[in-house]
Amino acid sequence: MSPVNSLWFKWKSLRLPWRSSFLVGTDLSGNTFWEFKDHLNAGRFRRIVKCDPKTHFSDVQVSPQWHQWLRYVRAEPPSLQEQQQDVIRQIQIKELARLADARWASKPSYLDMPKTQQPAPVTNTADATLSSPETKNDTPQQEVQKEEAAPPKEDPWAKAPAGGPSENWQPDAWSPSATKR
Structure with a gap:
């Protein structure tokens, strides 16, 4: 602030x-x-803020301390040291938030795809390079016989009854009754 402005502000503050x-x-x-x-x-004083005339009203930023003073929440106006400490506090909070975001991003998320690949499904093939060591000596006909020899899996829904208790249910017709007065 220039010395002329400083003197003008002191004169206006008297x-x-x-x-x-x-x-x-x-x-x-x-x-x-x-x-x-x-x-x-x-008996009452009004409080206002005056900004640079070149500044658009939507671009005016009033700090929380001055806003409290304007709304009569605090009696004394904030000092320059208090305003500077608030700016330092905001910078520290932004740094802590950045560190917390970095720590959060470093942890794996349950929503992400797993990084490990799933093992390939086991298939029975005639190729000796792809078959397991147990079936290397088996011929394709022996593999088919092994599959046929396995008992078929039972279907649990095959034993279920065909119809349930609500299978043939129909709603009753509505018949209005006389209202009580």
Whole structure:
């Protein structure tokens, strides 16, 4: 801040009796915060923020400390040291969040595909290179006989009854009854 601006801010912050508005402070973004006497409510001061006229209203950022002061949640305006400490705290929180995200990303997720490949299914083939050591001496006819010799698997639904208790159920017709008065 230039010396001229500093002197101007000191002059505007003096609470002189003829002055209607007083400069309370500035934030790190260059916004100025003012207090002025409300003519309708003589005992109350109104609080406002004035930003650079070149800044669009949607781009104005007010820190939480100054927002509290504007809404009368805190009585004293925040100091420059308090605002600087808050900026340092925000930087530290962002760094901790970055480290937590990196730690979270390094852990495997149950939603990801497994990295190990599944073993290939066992198949019976006549090729000696693909068959297992037990079946190397077997001919294709012997393999077919082994498959036929195995007892067929029983179907558990074959013994189930054909129809259940609700198979032939039909709803009753609706007949309105007289209402009680």
